[in-house]
Each structure stands twice: as C-alpha cells, then as structure tokens.
Amino acid sequence: MEFIDKLNIYREKINASLDEVLKVQEPKLLYEPMKYIIEIGGKRIRPILCEIFYRMFNGEKDKVLYPALAIELLHNFTLVHDDIMDDDDKRRNKPTVHVKWDLAVGVLAGDGVISLAYKVLLKEKYESCDHINRIFTEGLLEVCEGQGFDKEFETRVDVTEPEYINMIDKKTSALLAVSAKIGAACANVDNELIEIGNQYGRALGLAFQIQDDYLDIAGDEKLLGKTYGSDVQKGKKTYLYIKAKEKLTGEDLYKFNEIIEKENVTREEILTVRDIYDRNGILDDTNNEIVRRIDLAKEAIEKLSKNYDTKELKEFTEYMLNRKF
Amino acid sequence: MEFIDKLNIYREKINASLDEVLKVQEPKLLYEPMKYIIEIGGKRIRPILCEIFYRMFNGEKDKVLYPALAIELLHNFTLVHDDIMDDDDKRRNKPTVHVKWDLAVGVLAGDGVISLAYKVLLKEKYESCDHINRIFTEGLLEVCEGQGFDKEFETRVDVTEPEYINMIDKKTSALLAVSAKIGAACANVDNELIEIGNQYGRALGLAFQIQDDYLDIAGDEKLLGKTYGSDVQKGKKTYLYIKAKEKLTGEDLYKFNEIIEKENVTREEILTVRDIYDRNGILDDTNNEIVRRIDLAKEAIEKLSKNYDTKELKEFTEYMLNRKF
Numbered sequence: 001m002e003f004i005d006k007l008n009i010y011r012e013k014i015n016a017s018l019d020e021v022l023k024v025q026e027p028k029l030l031y032e033p034m035k036y037i038i039e040i041g042g043k044r045i046r047p048i049l050c051e052i053f054y055r056m057f058n059g060e061k062d063k064v065l066y067p068a069l070a071i072e073l074l075h076n077f078t079l080v081h082d083d084i085m086d087d088d089d090k091r092r093n094k095p096t097v098h099v100k101w102d103l104a105v106g107v108l109a110g111d112g113v114i115s116l117a118y119k120v121l122l123k124e125k126y127e128s129c130d131h132i133n134r135i136f137t138e139g140l141l142e143v144c145e146g147q148g149f150d151k152e153f154e155t156r157v158d159v160t161e162p163e164y165i166n167m168i169d170k171k172t173s174a175l176l177a178v179s180a181k182i183g184a185a186c187a188n189v190d191n192e193l194i195e196i197g198n199q200y201g202r203a204l205g206l207a208f209q210i211q212d213d214y215l216d217i218a219g220d221e222k223l224l225g226k227t228y229g230s231d232v233q234k235g236k237k238t239y240l241y242i243k244a245k246e247k248l249t250g251e252d253l254y255k256f257n258e259i260i261e262k263e264n265v266t267r268e269e270i271l272t273v274r275d276i277y278d279r280n281g282i283l284d285d286t287n288n289e290i291v292r293r294i295d296l297a298k299e300a301i302e303k304l305s306k307n308y309d310t311k312e313l314k315e316f317t318e319y320m321l322n323r324k325f
Numbered sequence: 326m327e328f329i330d331k332l333n334i335y336r337e338k339i340n341a342s343l344d345e346v347l348k349v350q351e352p353k354l355l356y357e358p359m360k361y362i363i364e365i366g367g368k369r370i371r372p373i374l375c376e377i378f379y380r381m382f383n384g385e386k387d388k389v390l391y392p393a394l395a396i397e398l399l400h401n402f403t404l405v406h407d408d409i410m411d412d413d414d415k416r417r418n419k420p421t422v423h424v425k426w427d428l429a430v431g432v433l434a435g436d437g438v439i440s441l442a443y444k445v446l447l448k449e450k451y452e453s454c455d456h457i458n459r460i461f462t463e464g465l466l467e468v469c470e471g472q473g474f475d476k477e478f479e480t481r482v483d484v485t486e487p488e489y490i491n492m493i494d495k496k497t498s499a500l501l502a503v504s505a506k507i508g509a510a511c512a513n514v515d516n517e518l519i520e521i522g523n524q525y526g527r528a529l530g531l532a533f534q535i536q537d538d539y540l541d542i543a544g545d546e547k548l549l550g551k552t553y554g555s556d557v558q559k560g561k562k563t564y565l566y567i568k569a570k571e572k573l574t575g576e577d578l579y580k581f582n583e584i585i586e587k588e589n590v591t592r593e594e595i596l597t598v599r600d601i602y603d604r605n606g607i608l609d610d611t612n613n614e615i616v617r618r619i620d621l622a623k624e625a626i627e628k629l630s631k632n633y634d635t636k637e638l639k640e641f642t643e644y645m646l647n648r649k650f
Contacts, residue, residue, distance in 0.1 A: 030473030085429035104410035107432055108472055111406060115466040122459050134447050141440040147433055148355030
C-alpha cells in the first residue's frame with residue numbers, strides 16, 4: 001500500500017474517533033464550537049505520528065487510540081486560543097471561533113477542548129499511565145511557554161538565534177515530541193527508546209518550522225498564492241529575519257529594516273527582501289539549518305532501525321518535509 | 326485553638342506552597358501574570374476543604390498538599406478566563422490580568438495556570454492517583470459546562486429553576502465537591518465516603534451561591550457598600566430573578582421587568598425590587614431553599630459523624646455560611 005493511502009486510513013480512523021468522543025450535548029454554547037474546531041480539520045499529523053511510534057514498537061492493538069486523540073485535542077486547544085491571541089479571522093478558510101461566535105465563546109471553547117483532552121487521555125488504563133500523563137502535561141506547559149516567548153518576541157528586535165530556536169522548539173516541536181514519546185510509552189518500551197522519540201520529534205519539528213519560514217519567501221510564489229511573503233508582511237520574527245538582523249550591514253540592513261517595519265508591503269518589496277536574503281547567504285544558511293535538523297531526525301531513525309522496522313516512520317518523515325511551497 | 330486561627334495556619338501553608346510551585350521564570354510574559362493571579366489571593370477555601378476532608382479520614386501527613394494546590398490553581402484558572410468572558414476590570418480591587426497586560430496575556434496566563442495545575446497534581450504518586458486525576462478532570466469539564474450555561478442564560482429570559490440549579494451546581498459546587506472528594510481519595514477511603522464528600526460539596530456550594538444571590542439584595546446595605554443590588558444592576562439571572570419570573574404577575578411583573586432591563590438602576594429602584602421580592606414571598610422562598618441546602622450539607626456531615634471527628638468540618642461549614650452581608 002502507498003504511504004499516502006495508509007495516511008488516509010489513519011486519518012479516517014482518527015476523525016471517526018474524534019467524532020465519537022465529541023458529541024454535542026448541553027450546553028450547546030460550549031459543545032458546538034468545540035465540535036466546530038475539531039471539524040475544521042487539519043492533517044492529524046500528531047496522532048498519526050503517535051500511532052506510528054506505537055506500532056513500530058509492537059504495541060498491543062488499539063491501546064494507543066485515546067492518548068493519540070488527546071494529543072490532537074491538545075493541538076486544537078492551542079489553535080483556538082492562538083487565533084484569539086493573534087486576532088486571526090480565518091483558519092482553513094473558515095471563520096475562527098471567536099469570530100463566528102464571540103470572544104467569550106472562543107476562550108471557553110478552548111478551555112473545554114483541553115478539559116476533554118484530559119478526559120480522553122484518562123479514558124483507558126495503562127501500566128505507564130502516570131508517565132503518559134506527565135509527558136502530556138509537560139508538553140502542554142511547554143506549548144504555553146513557547147507561545148509566551150513568541151508574544152515577547154513581537155516587541156523585540158534583538159532576538160538571537162538560540163532564543164528563536166528555543167521558542168519554536170517549545171511552540172512547534174514539543175507536541176511532535178510528545179506524540180512520539182506517548183506512542184512509545186503506550187507500547188511500554190524503556191526510557192531510552194522514549195528519549196529517541198523525543199529527539200526525533202524535536203528535530204522534525206525544528207526542520208518543519210524553519211522550512212515553513214524558508215518556503216514563505218523562497219518557495220514557489222504561484223503555489224503559495226496570495227500568502228507569498230506573509231511573514232515579511234507581518235514583520236514576523238522568523239529564522240531568516242533573525243539571520244538578517246545578525247548578518248546585514250550598510251545599505252542592505254537599512255533597506256531590510258525599512259521594508260520589515262512597513263504597514264503595507266508590496267510584492268516588489270517582498271522580492272527585494274528575498275534578494276537581500278539571497279545575496280547575503282541567508283537562504284543558504286537557512287537551507288543548511290534545515291538539512292542539519294533533518295539529519296538529526298534521520299539519526300534518531302537510524303538508532304531505531306537496528307531493532308525495529310522504521311519504514312513507516314521514514315515515509316512519514318518524507319511526507320512531512322518534502323514540500324516545495 | 327479557635328477555628329479562625331486554624332484557618333489562618335492552613336491558608337499560610339497553602340500560600341507558601343503556591344509560592345514555591347510558581348516561581349517566575351522565562352518567559353516572563355507567561356509566568357509574571359500567572360504569579361500575579363495567584364497573589365491577588367482569595368480565601369483558599371477549596372484547598373482548605375480538601376485538607377479538612379483528608380485529615381478527617383486520617384490521611385498520612387502532608388500527602389494531600391499537591392492535589393490541594395492543584396485545585397486552587399484550577400479555581401484561579403477559571404477566574405482569569407471568566408474575567409475576560411465577563412469583561413471585568415477589577416478583581417479584589419486590583420486590575421484583572423487582561424486589563425493590566427492585554428487580552429492575549431490573559432488568555433495565555435489562564436492556560437499556563439491550568440497546565441501548572443496538572444503538573445502540580447502529578448507531582449506526587451498515590452495509590453489512587455488515577456482516580457484523583459479523573460475527579461479533577463471531570464471537575465474541570467463541569468466548570469466549563471457551568472460557564473457555558475451561564476453564558477447561554479445571559480440571552481434568555483425563560484430560565485427555569487432546575488436549569489439555574491444545574492448551572493450553579495456545575496459552576497460553583499463542582500469544585501467544592503472536587504475538593505472534598507480529592508481530600509477523601511488522597512486518604513484512600515472507599516467510594517462510599519468519597520460520595521458523601523461529593524454530597525457535602527454540592528450542597529455547600531448551592532447553599533453558598535443562593536445565599537450570595539440573597540445577600541446581594543437582602544443583606545445589610547451598609548456592609549455591602551456600593552455593590553448593594555449589583556445583580557439587579559447587571560440584570561443577572563439569580564435564584565431570586567428566576568423565582569420572580571415564575572411568580573410575579575400584573576403590576577409587580579411589569580415594574581420588575583422594567584427595572585431589570587434598564588441600563589442604569591437607581592438605589593430607589595433596587596429597593597423597589599427588594600420590596601417586590603419581599604411582598605411576593607420570594608425572599609422567604611430563597612431563604613427556605615438556602616436552609617434546605619444547608620440541611621443537605623449537614624446530613625452528609627451526620628453520616629460521617631458516626632465514625633469520624635467532624636468538628637473541623639462543622640466549623641468550616643459555619644464559617645462558609647454565616648455571612649450577613
């Protein structure tokens with residue numbers, strides 16, 4: 001079977017199960033927006049990664065479902081609250097909860113989703129249940145910390161590369177690491193293997209996020225459509241922005257600052273920033289950093305390949321990172 | 326020792342321990358508002374009730390501290406998000422988090438506090454750890470449901486008494502029930518005793534909340550100060566409001582509706598509502614309902630008195646319900 005077909009099977013199972021754990025009941029003002037958030041969808045990357053780790057370690061059939069769903073719920077909790085914090089109107093072309101309903105409902109629906117996440121996590125008993133709860137909770141706190149750093153960075157112009165890496169490690173990688181770790185923990189493997197799951201998830205998350213930064217301006221403009229250069233538009237702190245602040249001098253620095261601080265940036269100006277990034281080796285730096293992180297993820301897979309069938313995990317990694325836009 | 330002195334000892338221990346579990350660290354934009362919420366204070370009713378149940382059942386010394394702190398954190402999480410949902414500027418005479426910082430920080434700090442609550446809950450291992458986690462999580466979801474009903478009621482004029490009782494049972498009583506139940510569960514008593522804790526907490530919470538409704542308009546005006554009649558001011562659905570909508574007819578109903586729907590209500594009008602409540606037996610109805618709920622709490626205590634020393638629990642109940650304003 002092609003990997004993409006396997007992915008679809010995983011995804012359908014997860015969606016059907018999410019549907020089951022999230023029945024609309026009273027009060028409707030809580031449960032309807034909760035259901036709406038979940039139904040907006042997404043690629044269900046995290047529960048799929050959780051299940052792949054679990055199966056690789058020969059976990060007993062279906063003993064990973066509820067923790068995997070809980071991770072997806074945790075992820076959706078962060079989305080609905082992040083949309084409020086960033087005042088985003090749309091997600092996947094649909095109005096966000098605080099726009100479709102109102103602010104109060106947005107806050108409350110997020111709170112409901114994280115409550116449900118714990119309820120689902122605790123649905124079944126595991127030998128390692130205490131450990132699973134801890135991994136889950138540390139992940140949740142890390143995601144909050146990541147969002148806190150991200151908010152702090154909005155008002156700073158002197159963010160360093162290690163600070164930026166630490167922020168995306170918490171905001172993006174932590175939950176991928178949680179997925180791999182909980183998949184492993186559900187299969188009752190020892191801590192050494194869980195730690196390899198952590199390494200893999202962290203590396204994958206960083207590679208993915210820095211690639212996201214890269215593709216926003218260096219990707220195929222047509223494929224990206226009207227979001228092309230959106231990070232420059234918003235003056236967002238990205239890996240390329242951090243590198244630019246570190247490396248640029250003279251005319252290029254002046255021009256970069258001018259464009260990045262503007263309210264409305266034209267397509268011409270985005271291309272100017274892209275050119276500045278290119279001429280100063282920032283696109284290369286970023287590419288090198290992505291490759292370095294991918295290599296770290298592959299190293300983790302190699303450690304596992306000695307004793308386990310890592311075919312699915314390799315295919316998943318390919319799927320996550322082979323994007324051109 | 327006087328009970329009030331014992332309360333202060335409990336409270337100081339809880340505050341010192343909260344201080345320990347909530348150190349300000351990076352990112353400051355997350356941890357400073359989290360600490361601020363906790364330091365605004367409060368009576369620490371819930372962790373004290375948790376500890377009283379634990380000690381009554383002869384729990385091993387100090388094996389209840391972390392779950393008790395987690396409950397106080399859960400409570401504070403609801404406060405910071407409720408303040409956003411209700412757009413309240415002040416809490417205990419201090420600016421609320423979303424006013425002192427901003428909306429994004431308010432949402433995030435609440436999320437941080439509930440994450441920390443779970444981290445603290447999982448700090449120590451208990452025989453009944455799985456059960457404790459479930460009680461805690463069900464309580465959290467109930468509080469969200471209660472808030473959802475409360476929000477729904479804002480736009481309804483036909484809320485029935487059972488609906489109102491169900492709402493405050495979830496919004497106020499659930500967490501007092503959680504406190505008693507977790508205190509009992511930490512002491513490893515059987516489910517029957519945990520269920521008595523539940524009955525007690527539910528009854529106490531309902532008595533307390535309906536008393537709150539009552540005192541807002543029937544309490545001593547001087548003691549209440551400028552908040553006198555604030556529920557009428559806001560047109561809030563209270564036990565008395567529900568009863569009024571059920572019982573009033575003719576001139577009284579017309580007058581009541583007129584005042585309750587006004588933007589700005591004068592002291593004279595509040596006294597008119599009080600008079601309407603009085604003449605139509607609504608103050609008496611409310612008082613009877615409070616007494617009925619107090620009796621249910623006392624019944625629960627009586628069941629425990631056969632085998633346990635309930636002196637502290639009785640004193641605590643007195644302390645909670647003997648208010649004149």
